[in-house]
Amino acid sequence: xxxxxxxxxxxxxxxxxxxxxxxxxxxxxxxxxxxxxxxxxxxxxxxxxxxxxxxxxxxxxxxxxxxxxxxxxxxxxxxxxxxxxxxxxxxxxxxxxxxxxxxxxxxxxxxxxxxxxxxxxxxxxxxxxxxxxxxxxxxxxxxxxxxxxxxxxxxxxxxxxxxxxxxxxxxxxxxxxxxxxxxxxxxxxxxxxxxxxxxxxxxxxxxxxxxxxxxxxxxxxxxxxxxxxxxxxxxxxxxxxxxxxxxxxxxxxxxxxxxxxxxxxxxxxxxxxxxxx
Amino acid sequence: xxxxxxxxxxxxxxxxxxxxxxxxxxxxxxxxxxxxxxxxxxxxxxxxxxxxxxxxxxxxxxxxxxxxxxxxxxxxxxxxxxxxxxxxxxxxxxxxxxxxxxxxxxxxxxxxxxxxxxxxxxxxxxxxxxxxxxxxxxxxxxxxxxxxxxxxxxxxxxxxxxxxxxxxxxxxxxxxxxxxxxxxxxxxxxxxxxxxxxxxxxxxxxxxxxxxxxxxxxxxxxxxxxxxxxxxxxxxxxxxxxxxxxxxxxxxxxxxxxxxxxxxxxxxxxxxxxxxxxxxxxxxxxxxxxxxxxxxxxxxxxxxxxxxxxxxxxxxxxxxxxxxxxxxxxx
Numbered sequence: 163x164x165x166x167x168x169x170x171x172x173x174x175x176x177x178x179x180x181x182x183x184x185x186x187x188x189x190x191x192x193x194x195x196x197x198x199x200x201x202x203x204x205x206x207x208x209x210x211x212x213x214x215x216x217x218x219x220x221x222x223x224x225x226x227x228x229x230x231x232x233x234x235x236x237x238x239x240x241x242x243x244x245x246x247x248x249x250x251x252x253x254x255x256x257x258x259x260x261x262x263x264x265x266x267x268x269x270x271x272x273x274x275x276x277x278x279x280x281x282x283x284x285x286x287x288x289x290x291x292x293x294x295x296x297x298x299x300x301x302x303x304x305x306x307x308x309x310x311x312x313x314x315x316x317x318x319x320x321x322x323x324x325x326x327x328x329x330x331x332x333x334x335x336x337x338x339x340x341x342x343x344x345x346x347x348x349x350x351x352x353x354x355x356x357x358x359x360x361x362x363x364x365x366x367x368x369x370x371x372x373x374x375x376x377x378x379x380x381x382x383x384x385x386x387x388x389x390x391x392x393x394x395x396x397x398x399x400x401x402x403x404x405x406x407x408x409x410x411x412x413x414x415x416x417x418x419x420x421x422x423x424x425x426x427x428x429x430x431x432x433x434x435x436x437x438x439x
Numbered sequence: 440x441x442x443x444x445x446x447x448x449x450x451x452x453x454x455x456x457x458x459x460x461x462x463x464x465x466x467x468x469x470x471x472x473x474x475x476x477x478x479x480x481x482x483x484x485x486x487x488x489x490x491x492x493x494x495x496x497x498x499x500x501x502x503x504x505x506x507x508x509x510x511x512x513x514x515x516x517x518x519x520x521x522x523x524x525x526x527x528x529x530x531x532x533x534x535x536x537x538x539x540x541x542x543x544x545x546x547x548x549x550x551x552x553x554x555x556x557x558x559x560x561x562x563x564x565x566x567x568x569x570x571x572x573x574x575x576x577x578x579x580x581x582x583x584x585x586x587x588x589x590x591x592x593x594x595x596x597x598x599x600x601x602x603x604x605x606x607x608x609x610x611x612x613x614x615x616x617x618x619x620x621x622x623x624x625x626x627x628x629x630x631x632x633x634x635x636x637x638x639x640x641x642x643x644x645x646x647x648x649x650x651x652x653x654x655x656x657x658x659x660x661x662x663x664x665x666x667x668x669x670x671x672x673x674x675x676x677x678x679x680x681x682x683x684x685x686x687x688x689x690x691x692x693x694x695x696x697x698x699x700x701x702x703x704x705x706x707x708x709x710x711x712x713x714x715x716x717x718x719x720x721x722x723x724x725x726x727x728x729x730x731x732x733x734x735x736x737x738x739x740x741x742x743x744x745x746x747x748x749x750x751x752x753x754x755x756x757x758x759x760x761x762x763x764x765x766x767x768x769x770x
Binding site: 211346348349353374375378422423425427 | 626
C-alpha cells in the first residue's frame with residue numbers, strides 16, 4: 163500500500179502571455195507552488211472560483227499538461243513522459259460536461275470499452291463482459307449500450323463517463339465539477355453513486371467543485387485555491403466550522419442554501435483577501 | 440399595488456420532426472409592481488420558453504396562445520410587431536443568462552448601452568451616455584466613463600453581467616425578465632449580483648420575473664415562487680410557504696435533493712427523484728409527475744390535476760389532488 167495515493171510537490175504551471183510584437187511577454191502563474199497529499203481511500207475537495215487554477219491543476223495531475231516546476235506522484239511514482247500511459251490505469255478523470263466529453267459518433271459500448279482496447283486488457287469477449295459489469299455497477303440499463311450519446315440524458319451520460327473512468331479499475335478518480343452541468347435531482351443520484359462506488363471499490367477521489375454544499379457532503383478534507391495558490395487546507399470540520407482565511411470565509415458566506423429566512427449575505431469586499439494570500 | 444403583468448393559460452407549441460412539442464402547457468402568472476416572482480424548475484421544464492414568450496422573442500415557427508397576456512393594460516397578443524418592438528426594451532427588458540454571449544463583441548459597451556434609449560426615447564448621444572454612466576456606477580462598475588469605449592471582451596464575467604443589468608435599466612422599464620442571470624458566475628460574484636438586482640429593483644420599483652433552477656437563490660430573493668414541471672406550474676405561493684411547507688411531491692423532492700451544510704449529515708445518502716422528465720411531445724394524460732412520484736395512486740394516471748388553492752389568505756396553490764387531500768386531513 164502506497165503512503166499517499168496522490169502527492170503534489172510544489173507544483174507550478176506558468177504560461178507566457180504575449181502582449182504584442184515589441185513588449186516583453188508577461189507570466190501568468192496559473193498554478194503556483196501547490197503541495198497536496200491524499201492518502202488512499204480519502205476524498206479531497208478542491209474549491210475556488212473560476213480562473214483560480216483548479217482545472218490546470220487537474221490537467222497536470224492527469225498528465226495532460228506538463229508542470230513548469232515540481233512533480234506529481236501517483237501511488238508513490240512520479241509522473242513522467244515515460245510512464246504516463248501506464249499510470250493512466252491507476253488514475254482516471256470524470257469531466258464536467260457530459261455533453262462534450264463523450265464522442266458523439268461512437269456507441270456507448272464503444273466509449274466504455276475504449277480504455278480496455280487502448281491498454282490491451284483482455285480479449286474481446288472479456289472486454290464485453292467487463293463493459294456489461296461496469297454498466298450494471300453505475301446503473302446504466304443494458305439497452306442503452308448500443309445507443310449514441312445524443313440519445314441519452316445528462317445523468318445517463320455522466321454515468322457513462324463514470325463507467326469509462328472505472329473500467330480500468332483505477333484507484334484514483336479526478337472529478338472535475340462532475341455534477342455542475344446536471345439538474346439537482348440528477349445531481350443527487352450521481353453523488354449517491356460516487357459515494358457508493360467509493361465504499362465498494364475503496365477509491366480515492368480528488369473532487370473539484372465550486373459548489374460548497376456538495377463538497378461538504380462528500381469530502382474528508384478540503385483545499386481552497388485562490389489565484390493559483392492554496393490559501394487554506396484542512397479537514398471538513400476545520401474548513402466548514404472554523405475557516406481562517408478571509409477568502410474561505412467569503413466563499414462560505416456566499417453559499418445560498420434554500421432557507422428563505424436567511425436572506426442575501428452581506429456584500430463582501432474582495433480587498434480583504436486579494437492581498438492576504 | 441398595481442398589476443404589471445397578467446398571463447392566463449399561456450401555451451407554447453414548437454413543431455418538431457417527431458410531432459408538436461408542447462413546451463408550455465397552460466401557465467398562469469401575475470406580477471405586481473415592485474415584486475420579485477421566481478420561476479424555478481429543471482432543464483426542459485419550459486421556464487425559458489415562458490420568458491421568451493413574454494418578451495416576444497420566440498422563433499417564428501413557435502405557436503404562442505393564451506387566454507390573456509396583459510402587460511400594464513396592453514394586450515401583448517394582439518399588438519402589432521411594430522408596437523411590440525416599441526414596448527420591448529422600453530417598458531420590458533431582459534437580462535440573459537450568459538454575459539459572455541449576450542453582448543455583441545463587435546460594438547463598444549457605450550454603443551450597446553445607448554442604442555435602446557436613443558431609439559425609444561429619442562435622446563441625444565450625450566444625454567444617453569450620461570445615463571449610461573450613472574447606471575454603470577449604480578451597478579457597481581468601476582471607472583464607468585472609461586467603459587463606454589471598451590468592448591465586452593475587456594471585462595470579466597461579473598462586470599459584463601453588471602453591464603447587462605445597467606442596460607436592462609436604461610429606459611426605466613416596468614418589468615425585467617431575468618433568465619438565469621447568475622448561473623455562469625462564481626458564488627461570491629453571484630451573491631453580489633443578486634444583491635444588486637434586489638436593491639435596484641426596490642429603488643426603481645421594477646417588477647422582476649426571475650428564472651432559475653437554483654432553489655438556494657430563489658429562497659433568498661423571491662417574494663413569490665412558481666415551481667414548474669413539464670410545462671406546467673405545479674406549485675405556487677409566497678416564498679415562505681413554498682420552502683417551509685412544500686406541498687407538491689416534486690417540490691418536496693427537489694428540496695430534499697440538495698445537501699445543506701450543517702443540516703444534511705455528510706456522507707449520508709441523498710434523496711433523489713427517480714426516473715426522468717416525460718417527453719413533452721403530444722398530450723400528457725393524467726399527472727405529468729406520476730411516474731416519479733412516491734405518492735402516486737391509480738387516479739393520477741387518468742385524472743389531469745388542476746392547481747388547487749388550499750390556504751386561502753396566502754394563495755398557496757398546488758397541482759396535486761393527493762397531497763391536497765392529505766393536507767385537508769391534517770387540518
